[in-house]
Amino acid sequence: MTASRTAPLRCASLTARRVTATLLVALSLCGAAAGSPRPSTPRPISVVKALYAAFDRGDLKTVVSLVAKNVVWIQYGPSRLLPFAGVFHGRSGVAYFFKLVDQNLKDVHAGQREYIVSGNRVIVPGWEDSVVRSTGGHYHVNNVHIFTVVNGKITRFEEYIDNADIAAAFKPASVARGEALFTTCAGCHGDSAQGRPAMHAPNLTGLGSAYLLRELRKFRAGIRGNASDTYGFMMIGRARALPGDRGLRDVAAYIASLPLHQSPPSPLGNPEHGRGLYATHCAACHGAHAEGNPSLGAPPLRQQDEVYMWTQLTHFRSGIRGSNAADTEGKQMAAAVKPLRPRELKDILAFIKSQ
Ligand code: HEC
Ligand code: HEC
Structure with a gap:
């Protein structure tokens, strides 16, 4: 066998042999190796x-x-x-x-x-x-x-x-398999995936299987959650421990089948101050009432834990989340929050939680 950069074996071995009349004809078919300008x-x-x-x-x-x-x-x-x-x-x-x-x-x-x-x-x-x-x-x-x-x-x-x-990959996602896999998630995210603020683990209900799957794939690939991201980093190992891409699809399908849980608001800002800012800076992607827009990949926000969202916004601002070159959606979010001051973001979150 011969690597691609050398002439094919047929021609190389021919030149090494004694040249006979028959061989001369064969060599002429060998194109460049035999010195002719164009192979036939x-x-x-x-x-x-x-x-x-x-x-x-x-x-x-x-x-x-x-x-x-x-x-x-x-x-x-x-x-x-x-x-x-x-x-x-x-x-x-x-x-x-x-x-x-x-x-x-x-x-x-x-x-x-x-x-x-x-x-x-x-x-x-x-x-x-x-x-x-x-x-x-x-x-x-x-x-x-x-x-x-x-x-x-x-x-x-x-x-x-x-x-x-x-x-x-041809097997459809299985909610039953996902339910078994979710036992490894419940310790942090709660038995009903409602989130556990004490663990900094968000509410996973209402997010939909497409968003859940996309984020799990990002954690698995190291696109979300680097070593400087204490909370996101925890998820890398969890996502990698799931059995293959099929395991990710199964657990996402199970979580998406759970009833919606509304995380209670935490009084971070003023909802009335946030109303106009939200309409200008966020509604185009996340919807007028923070209900999300799957076609843009923007998750619903109104059910989510306010303190978790605050952490995410600060992470998008500082580049801890959304700065990886392969994170298309994260980069959009990072661009959206950069012009806003922390006070304004807190008011926006208060408005989101009032929806
Ligand atoms: C050790 C605690 C822990 C365990 C176990 C854990 N998670 Fe997480 N998870 C977190 C934390 C903390 C975050 C928030 C990461 C951040 O701040 O970016 C998170 C974030 C997520 C997100 C992103 C949610 C969003 O709104 O973007 C998904 C999806 C997720 N986890 C799914 C799972 C699944 C599925 C499992 C089980 C296979 C699991 N997690 C196990 C702690 C955990
Ligand atoms: C250009 C569209 C776009 C705009 C504008 C936008 N977002 Fe997002 N947002 C996204 C996308 C897409 C994601 C998902 C990012 C990912 O996949 O990691 C996201 C994610 C988020 C998250 C993380 C949700 C989670 O569960 O982890 C929060 C919080 C958020 N956006 C809040 C806001 C706020 C507040 C504004 C307005 C200041 C805003 N977004 C403006 C598209 C947008």
């Missing part, structure tokens, strides 16, 4: 790279044009769990495979770590990161692709991938 057919690695580039552009027409008419395209895996697993034949089979992928997955990102060339075969260890449309399940897994390229066309493709994580 593209090298296998170029065909494979062109396929990945077309896939990244979403250019399915080019993808299909790079495979041979009689291609055999194999995605290993149990088809009862993975809708796109199977053996697909010909260009129409490959187009159908990509249609199945598109029907089932969104936000598909893939990367290649290395190209290993062995004769007319190209072996590519890489990774894939996707979200299952039907469940919202996310996976990030390793894979290996093996291509066979004949006369500039891919005649065979095989994909080996970590199927267990993909199958888990």
Whole structure:
């Protein structure tokens, strides 16, 4: 096997041998390695790279044009769990495979770590990161692709991938599994997820599964809660201890099924002073009555513990929360609070709690 930067093994090994009349003909087909200006057919690695580039552009027409008419395209895996697993034949089979992928997955990102060339075969260890449309399940897994390229066309493709994580992402969230997992959360957040101010742990009811899941994923990835964030840091370990992304979805589904709890107000500011400020600075995202706006990713606020919210606003202001480059929503919030003084923020919170 030869790394991508060197000439394919076929050509390299030929030059090492004694040159015979037959070999001279073979060498002339080896393109650059034999000194001719243009190879008559593209090298296998170029065909494979062109396929990945077309896939990244979403250019399915080019993808299909790079495979041979009689291609055999194999995605290993149990088809009862993975809708796109199977053996697909010909260009129409490959187009159908990509249609199945598109029907089932969104936000598909893939990367290649290395190209290993062995004769007319190209072996590519890489990774894939996707979200299952039907469940919202996310996976990030390793894979290996093996291509066979004949006369500039891919005649065979095989994909080996970590199927267990993909199958888990296809499983819908389970409230029952989430209930069992929540036993590890209740100590801080309370038996009904109503929050425990003494633990600085917020009320989780009313937030909805999409927001809960997003925050849990942020804690897990270290996007929210760094070492300078005493309370947020506690959550990193808790989110990582949950069993995979499926565990996060399960516990979020369970919490979202619990009845709404209204945390009582704490008298931090003056609600009448906060009314106009809230309308100007917060209502566009969080709604006129702080009811939240799921389409903007802005959570409801009126049920939340006032002291917890105050901590969050100071954290957004100082960059403890919302300054991570990958925290799209947190950055929006940080920008929203920066122009406001602490006194004004306290008045806004008092208004929110009056709703
Ligand atoms: C050791 C105490 C502790 C445990 C156990 C714990 N949490 Fe937390 N959780 C916190 C604290 C403290 C915060 C507030 C973090 C901050 O200030 O940013 C928090 C924040 C959260 C948030 C963000 C809420 C929001 O409004 O943005 C979610 C979601 C969450 N926890 C879910 C869970 C789940 C699910 C579990 C169980 C798997 C769990 N927590 C276990 C202490 C805990
Ligand atoms: C541009 C839209 C936008 C504006 C304007 C905005 N927010 Fe937010 N806010 C968000 C988003 C999105 C989040 C979720 C951040 C995350 O995912 O970590 C959020 C989160 C919060 C949180 C944390 C909630 C929790 O459960 O942890 C508080 C508190 C909050 N906002 C209060 C305010 C207040 C008060 C204002 C007005 C001064 C305001 N927001 C203005 C979009 C906005």
